[in-house]
Amino acid sequence: MIEKILSELLVKVLENKGKTRDFLLKQFEKKLYSAFVENNPNNRPKAVQEYKYYILRSLVLSALRSIDKGIFSREVLKRTVSTLAKGAFIKPKESKMAEKFFKEKYGVEPPAFITISPTMVCNLHCIGCYAASHANARNTLPYSTVKRVIQETHDYWGSRFTVISGGEPTMYKSEGKTILDLYADFPDMFFLMYTNSTLIDKDKARRMAELGNVTPAISVEGFEEETDARRGKGVYKKIMRAFENLRNAGVPFGISVTATTKNAELLIGEKFYDFYFDEQGASYMWIFQYMPIGRGIDTKLMPTPEQRYKMLHRWDTCMKKGGRFVADFWNSGIVSDGCIAYGRPGGYLYIDWNGNIMPCVFVPYYVDNIKRLYAQGKTINDALFSEFFKRGREWQHRYGYKYGATPENWFMPCSIRDHYENFKKHIAKEVKPEDENAEAALQDPEYYKAMVEYDEKLSRLTEKLWKEKIIEKSNQ
Ligand code: SF4
Incomplete structure (x- = not known):
C-alpha cells in the first residue's frame, strides 16, 4: 500500500x-x-x-x-x-503474482534483475577493460536468446528492469535486430545501458527518446586528459557530442566511471561532480572501483584503502548535502543490504556474450551457460540453484543479509573484492573461469597476497566507522 x-x-x-x-x-x-x-x-x-x-x-x-x-x-x-x-516502481499485479509463484515453487524470493552483455564487440580498446572487449571479437548472443532470457525474468521473476552491458551495446547486431529493437520489444520494462556513447548520434538519441524506457550510462574516466588516456585520443570530444545529442532529444543520462589509483583524487574532490551534474546535466553517476579482472590485470590500480575511505565520505556528502544520485561500488553496499550477486532475492546475476551465467559482472567465474540450459529444456531459474550460487548466497546471509540480524561491515560488502580469502577458499569451488585472465588470477599467489592484504587494511580502516556510525548509532 x-x-x-x-x-x-x-x-x-x-x-x-x-x-x-x-x-x-x-x-x-x-x-x-x-x-x-x-x-x-x-x-x-x-x-x-x-x-x-x-x-x-x-x-x-x-x-x-x-x-x-x-x-x-x-x-x-x-x-x-x-x-x-x-x-x-509500482509493481503491477502480474509482477507480484510472478514473485508469489516463484516463492511458492522455490521457497525464496526471486532476483530483481539481470545484467546481460549481448556482445563482446567494441569499437574502443580501453586499458584494463573488465570485459577485455575489442573490435574483432566474434562473441555475440543471438537476439532470440537475449529476448528469451529477458522474457523469462519478466514472466518468472516479475522483473521490470534490465541492465545492458558489453562490449559496446550500440554495436550489437543479430538476426537483423539491434539493441534498440530489444527495448522496443519490452515496452513495460526499463533498461539501463552502459555505453561508451561514441555511436550515439542524433538519430539514436531521438529513437531513445521515442522509446522512453532506456537511459544510457556513459563511461568517462575524469576529464579529457584522463578519459582519452584510458579510452583513446578524441573519445572525450565524442562523449561531449553524445551528451549534447541526448540533451537535445530530452533523454536522461548518467555517467559511469572506473575509479583507479590514478583518478581517485578527482573523485574525492568536488569539481568532477559539479562538472558532470551541473554543467553537463547528468542525472546520476555510477562509480565502479577498479576490480583487477579482464585485460591487463594490475592490483596496483585499485584505489588504495585510504582513497576508498575518503571516497566513502565524498559519496556521503554528495548524496546527503548535494542531493546528487551517486552509487559507488563498493562504498554504497549499505543501501542494497550488502552484496547483490548470486541471484540473491532482490539481487541479480550476470550473463555474458557466450551465455555464461556469472554471479556478478565482477566475478568472472561460472558453472552454467544459458544456451546449454535451453538446449536441455531448462530455464534461467535452473541457474539460480547451482552449488556455486548457493554458496555465495549462504555467505551473503551470514554476512548480514538475513532479516533482523546485525549485519557485518557493509562498508566492505563485496564477496570477491573485499573477502578474497573466503571467496577463493569457500565460494569459488569447481567453477570455470570466464577467460584466461580469470584463470590466471585464481592461480596467481601474488594476486592472492595483494587482494588479502588490501582486505586486511580496509577492514582496519572501516570497522570502527561501521560499528560507531551504523551499529551503535542505530542502537541509541
Ligand atoms: S560480488 Fe561485489 S561487485 Fe558483485 S554484487 Fe557483490 S558486492 Fe557488488
Whole structure:
C-alpha cells in the first residue's frame, strides 16, 4: 500500500512545478522517511535505513534538476514515468503474482534483475577493460536468446528492469535486430545501458527518446586528459557530442566511471561532480572501483584503502548535502543490504556474450551457460540453484543479509573484492573461469597476497566507522 502511495505521490512531484511541487516534495520526503526508517520493514539498523532514504531522495532530486534544466523533456518524462510507474516502481499485479509463484515453487524470493552483455564487440580498446572487449571479437548472443532470457525474468521473476552491458551495446547486431529493437520489444520494462556513447548520434538519441524506457550510462574516466588516456585520443570530444545529442532529444543520462589509483583524487574532490551534474546535466553517476579482472590485470590500480575511505565520505556528502544520485561500488553496499550477486532475492546475476551465467559482472567465474540450459529444456531459474550460487548466497546471509540480524561491515560488502580469502577458499569451488585472465588470477599467489592484504587494511580502516556510525548509532 505504502509503495502505491509513494509511487503516486512521486508521479505528481515529477509532473508539477513551483510551489505545488515544493509542497508535494515535502510530503513525499516525509512518507519516504517513514516507510524506510520509521516502519523499517525488515528490521535493519536504523542508520542503514537512513542511507536508503537519502539515496532514493537524491535520485528524485537529481531527476527534478534535469527536468528544470529541460534536459529531461516533459514528453520523454511522461513515457518514462508511465513505464516506471507501470513496472519498475509500482509493481503491477502480474509482477507480484510472478514473485508469489516463484516463492511458492522455490521457497525464496526471486532476483530483481539481470545484467546481460549481448556482445563482446567494441569499437574502443580501453586499458584494463573488465570485459577485455575489442573490435574483432566474434562473441555475440543471438537476439532470440537475449529476448528469451529477458522474457523469462519478466514472466518468472516479475522483473521490470534490465541492465545492458558489453562490449559496446550500440554495436550489437543479430538476426537483423539491434539493441534498440530489444527495448522496443519490452515496452513495460526499463533498461539501463552502459555505453561508451561514441555511436550515439542524433538519430539514436531521438529513437531513445521515442522509446522512453532506456537511459544510457556513459563511461568517462575524469576529464579529457584522463578519459582519452584510458579510452583513446578524441573519445572525450565524442562523449561531449553524445551528451549534447541526448540533451537535445530530452533523454536522461548518467555517467559511469572506473575509479583507479590514478583518478581517485578527482573523485574525492568536488569539481568532477559539479562538472558532470551541473554543467553537463547528468542525472546520476555510477562509480565502479577498479576490480583487477579482464585485460591487463594490475592490483596496483585499485584505489588504495585510504582513497576508498575518503571516497566513502565524498559519496556521503554528495548524496546527503548535494542531493546528487551517486552509487559507488563498493562504498554504497549499505543501501542494497550488502552484496547483490548470486541471484540473491532482490539481487541479480550476470550473463555474458557466450551465455555464461556469472554471479556478478565482477566475478568472472561460472558453472552454467544459458544456451546449454535451453538446449536441455531448462530455464534461467535452473541457474539460480547451482552449488556455486548457493554458496555465495549462504555467505551473503551470514554476512548480514538475513532479516533482523546485525549485519557485518557493509562498508566492505563485496564477496570477491573485499573477502578474497573466503571467496577463493569457500565460494569459488569447481567453477570455470570466464577467460584466461580469470584463470590466471585464481592461480596467481601474488594476486592472492595483494587482494588479502588490501582486505586486511580496509577492514582496519572501516570497522570502527561501521560499528560507531551504523551499529551503535542505530542502537541509541
Ligand atoms: S560480488 Fe561485489 S561487485 Fe558483485 S554484487 Fe557483490 S558486492 Fe557488488
